[in-house]
Amino acid sequence: MPPLLIVAALIGYGIVLLAPPVLNDPDTYWHIATGMWMLRHHAIPHADPFSYTLSGAPWVAHEWLSEVLMAIAYRAGAWSGIQILFGIAAATTFGVLARYLARCLNQPAASVVFLLGIACVSSSLLARPHLLALVALTQWTVSLVTARERGSAPSPLLLPLMVIWANLHASFILGLALTVPIALEAIVEAKSERRQAVRRWGLFLGAAIAASLLTPNGWQGLTFPFQLMHLASAASISEWSPTNFQTLQPLEGALVALIYVAFSRDVRVPFWRLIILLGLLHLALAHSRHQMLAGVVGAILLARPLAHALSDGASEASSRQSSLRWALGGLACVTLLTAIRLAHPFQRTDDPASPIMALDHVPVDIQREPVFNSYEFGGYLIFKGVKPFIDGRADMYGDDFISAYLDASRPNRVAFERIVKRYDIHWVILAARSPVVDMIDALPQWRRLYADRIAVVYVYRSDATAAADAAGAGKAKHRDPT
Template sequence: MTRLRQNPIAVLVSAEMVSFVTLIFICQLVMQTGIAPGLADPDYQWHLKAGELIAATGALPTGDPFSWTFEGQPWVLHEWLFQLLLYGVYSLGGEPAVLFMTALVGGAALFVAARLADRFIQRPLASCLLTLFFCVILVSFMAPRPHLFSYLFFGVQLGLLWRARYETKQGGLFLLPVLMVVWVNLHGGYFVGLAFLFAFAASESLRLLLVERVAPTGPGGGYLARLWIVLLLTLAASGVNPYGFGHLLYPLTVMQMEAISTISEWATLNFSDLKNLSFVVAFMGFVALMVGRRDKPDLTEILLPLVTVAAGIASARNAPFAVVIMVAYAGRFIGDGALLPLASAFGLDRRSAESQGDSLNPRIERLLNGLIVVLLAGYAIGASNSAQYFSRIAAFRPTELTDFIKQQDLQGRMMNEYGLGGHLIRDLYPERKVFIDGRADLYGDSFVLANHRATKQGENWRRHLDDWQIDYAVVQKQDAIAKLLYEAGDFALVFDGKIYEIYVRRGDKNGAVIQRFETTRTDGTPGNQGVKE
């Protein structure tokens, strides 16, 4: 395929471009079918509002502007660059542009992994298929949020390390500090990048100095010296952010919070979920390839994938990093003859390809590639403007609920459940501020856990509402607190939607709203007009 890289037109109709556009198409598809959250992700809403606030003021907020519970408290905007980018894209093209940007970044992350595999397979479309086998859990995270950039940058970092390791092109290592300057201002996943860079340097040092007994003064020693120098430079580059080096361990602090265990994307993988089960299947395939290669994998090729997979099992949020690693190293193992009979059957074996030659005339191949690129790119762009998708997203969002709050001018302090906060920020700020939202790092363990236990389990729910002097509560119908509020009687149900309900404390503050809108639950739950402890 090298002949196709001679000019820009050749690149556009190359197998590599077909692979890239296919992966973008897949990312677009999983969002539109609801497999991935896409624009329905509640955290997207407050990220967008934060970007709008930064753009309007030209500065980062020094205190929390969105909640009344933590108003003015220090808020670390470690994702400010993404938020500004998100708002810029939204300002230029609205939500269709945001949707396409999400598919583009997600597709790019997968494409980088596929290209790493293809360094050894040398069959771009086969590498694309290999990526699709591993990518289920990664594409399930498709949403306009900054973690997608971490998956992309992680792949780029691995590519630069591989160029130094397998191609002895070590000059590219010095791009890693530059990459880190951008990464540290986009997403907290930069800490994973630093940890992986350290693990790679340490593993390579053990491999060369202890296992292979390479002389420190030889070429191998120079390679190791560059790795450690680049690690120090990259560590220094992580301090180029609004909070300096005090921000270095911030992501680790967040990951150690007890409250994140209540958030599905941070919890340990639940293997009753099919997408999580696919991660196990992918790992089993990866191990089979590792065992089946001709030469034994070295220390780095064993240690790094296994550690990354373990991190992915411990926290679902880390699983996509493991996907990038597994795709890349799977290509390495296939290139070394892993499962050779199966590889030959699917045309993945380089020697088979070289002996047989191209099966298509180059002009026909370019024509077909170009047609595929046009069709898939056209679908991806067109799907970003799908009226059906946006009508479904509109139906999912609590617009009717927030319109009710604004139109009836509900007074006093609002309580809401965790997952709804982002939607409320987008629709109600600045006139009204939320009780809680997806910024668990801002609110801290005790507050997040207390709210989770009160809303989801009904634990100390009355004390929770009384301590914060709540005037009205916005809750999910399925939450334990919803039934408790309805049965207690000192809160009146005034809004009964498909997903959410609004309960207003009885009294003069919102008495007119209660008089006009008090209703009964559509599920037939019996009510009680008296106060019940």
């Protein structure tokens, strides 16, 4: 067991377990809520149960397995449980990557490639299904490349991983896409045994596709990732926007290092792997969220070419006694980190995804009425049992709906009032920095109910008196010990 594996796993576990930003994504809330819904109903939703704007519209929880795991973790340990679950996922991903790199490269090259690879994951270390699926992506890629190095097709024992992956996250399509060029590389280089290579890799690819269909979405799961990527409104979501090099990006560091080695050493990347790398680079430049794919998969594909260019070889195997000491030390560190997390559970306070105080100031009767909310607050509203106007499920809302929402949020008074009339909006909760705030302040039919550094709440004038009375009654009850 290479020491790098233990250290890498501890890095992944410790960062996710102890870093609050891991919980800063608003989608974490509605993923947990979806998992809770499934645990209560013992079913996978096929129609929207959360929003009021598209209530009952077709929507399949294609990440259902991740969401159930998240709900179980939350039930078991609240936010600490979520951090432990995703800490295990990060530890496993980092460990699998480090183990493969240690097999290909000596130190310090293995550590440098590892650090550059995981740096590209840093912005995606969030408590969302893609981080659970990253475990599958890493193991799948390592298995494909290892099989290719051994001159054989991947083992059928890898297929259950595809079934799990397809139910965790839509990124399973990348696993299928990676198989094709690796298979072509094997077929081209097989020469006299080409027919046998075609049969073995063809059977594996066909079986992998069949395994990926074992989801609630069936064959539509194969088309869903492409539909999502081609949403015109996706560019308005930060993680789907192009990578911005006006600030230092992890991908930039990895590319600079790679260019330096490529020019200073004779790095030779096989044609089909170069095609994969170029495709990953395109995805990472087009969508910032795909930097993690380029970092992890790129590190695996480049490990052998870098080893040859550096005249490097596989690290010497550790002795059994040394491996045992490293394993026991790693286990002790994991136990200590987990104990610290459980002894000091994470307490949620107001943050850009969590308008906790603002929602607490909205009377329950008002909360039941239609709301216009900031996009980033939708997940929290679902988590608290409030039906939002919009949330992070962009695939369900579609371009037309999101475009209308964006028009109103520019701000555009006509577009906003059109939405208010169409959906009978009674109250509004917006991020304090939203440009819509100043517009609504100027509208006589709206009254500001509450404001803080995170959120601003407005109530329609006809509801304002009732809201004020309810708020006053709550304060009086709080003052009166009887």
